[in-house]
Amino acid sequence: MxxxxxxxxxxxxxxxxxxxxxxxxxxxxxxxxxxxxxxxxxxxxxxxxxxxxxxxxxxxxxxxxxxxxxxxxxxxxxxxxxxxxxxxxxxxxxxxxxxxxxxxxxxxxxxxxxxxxxxxxxxxxxxxxxxxxxxxxxIAPSITRRLIARFAAAGAAAAVGQERLAVLTAREREVVALVGRGMSNEEIGAELFLSPATARTHVSHAMVKLAARDRAQLVVIAYQTGLVGP
Missing domain, CATH: 3.40.50.2300 (Response regulator)
Known part of the structure; x- marks a missing residue:
């Protein structure tokens, strides 16, 4: 790699x-x-x-x-x-x-x-x-993904619910889910057949719509809302 x-x-x-x-x-x-x-x-x-x-x-x-x-x-x-x-x-x-x-x-x-x-x-x-x-x-290292998955599960009772995702387009949901899996913009682009620049744009739009400070917060939201399972 x-x-x-x-x-x-x-x-x-x-x-x-x-x-x-x-x-x-x-x-x-x-x-x-x-x-x-x-x-x-x-x-x-x-x-x-x-x-x-x-x-x-x-x-x-x-x-x-x-x-x-x-x-x-x-x-x-x-x-x-x-x-x-x-x-x-x-x-x-x-x-x-x-x-x-x-x-x-x-x-x-x-x-x-x-x-x-x-x-x-x-x-x-x-x-x-x-x-x-x-x-x-x-967020990329695998150890980070494993820990977030483990402890997001423990906090599942406080999940904000699917309604929070209603502001996203279908493509933005896909992108946030892949961010939650620890993928970079390049990896997201390859997975969804997009350019890295387009993937970054989708990530940026999702952060604005979800009021996420950065990619780390998108990962948390992805687990809280069930887009990614532990």
Whole structure:
């Protein structure tokens, strides 16, 4: 399988905020990110409440957010950041230690744009930061799809129902279902015999109609509404 294409280069550096209660973890990420051209760490936070404060003060493009932190956990901090006026552009990348973390789905539902295991390689982390900064979501890895499926099932009682999908065309429903399965625009295009650009247009229209922040939210909606089954 070919590696995912790199996002287009930016005119200004990607501003990253680190939120983790372990100083050693923050230091390691800072060294890695600051050594990469086009990325700069603009702040650190040792708990979720401080992460919200630092996000307001520094206006980062991406927040690397640990889940388990004191004062305010990463899920609650994510929800506060994405719902705060002036921080609409901020993308949250949730970091977790175990691939069985039951909070991953809740973090995505709270507004995170993706998640990554803490033991991911440097190249994977840097790619994730660039993907989120470009306005996309990190949903493609199979482990992400498996976790979302597992924990979306647990939240099925709170499903919003099929009526939410009434605003979509038949083609847009097909596209959202494929997004829910973790497909990229290129893969969706191949599946439906569309160009990647047309697939992206359908994804964008679906996000607007469903008031989805990004692809991560489309995945959640796909499971909540039953377009994709666990």
């Amino acid at each position: 070919n590696p995912p294409p790199a996002p287009a280069p930016r005119a200004s550096p990607i501003r990253v905020l680190l939120a983790d209660d372990q100083a050693l973890v923050r230091s390691g990420f800072t060294l890695l990110l600051d050594s990469e051209e086009g990325i700069t760490v603009v702040g650190q936070a040792a708990d979720g409440a401080e992460a919200v404060e630092r996000a307001l003060a520094t206006r980062p493009d991406v927040v690397l957010m640990d889940i388990r932190m004191p004062v305010l956990d990463g899920i609650a901090a994510t929800a506060r950041i994405v719902s705060t006026r002036g921080l609409e552009h901020v993308r949250v990348l949730v970091l977790t230690t175990y691939d069985t973390d039951a909070h991953v789905y809740e973090a995505l539902r709270a507004g995170a744009s993706g998640f990554l295991l803490k033991d991911a390689g440097p190249a994977e982390l840097l790619h994730a930061v660039r993907v989120l900064a470009a306005g996309d979501a990190l």
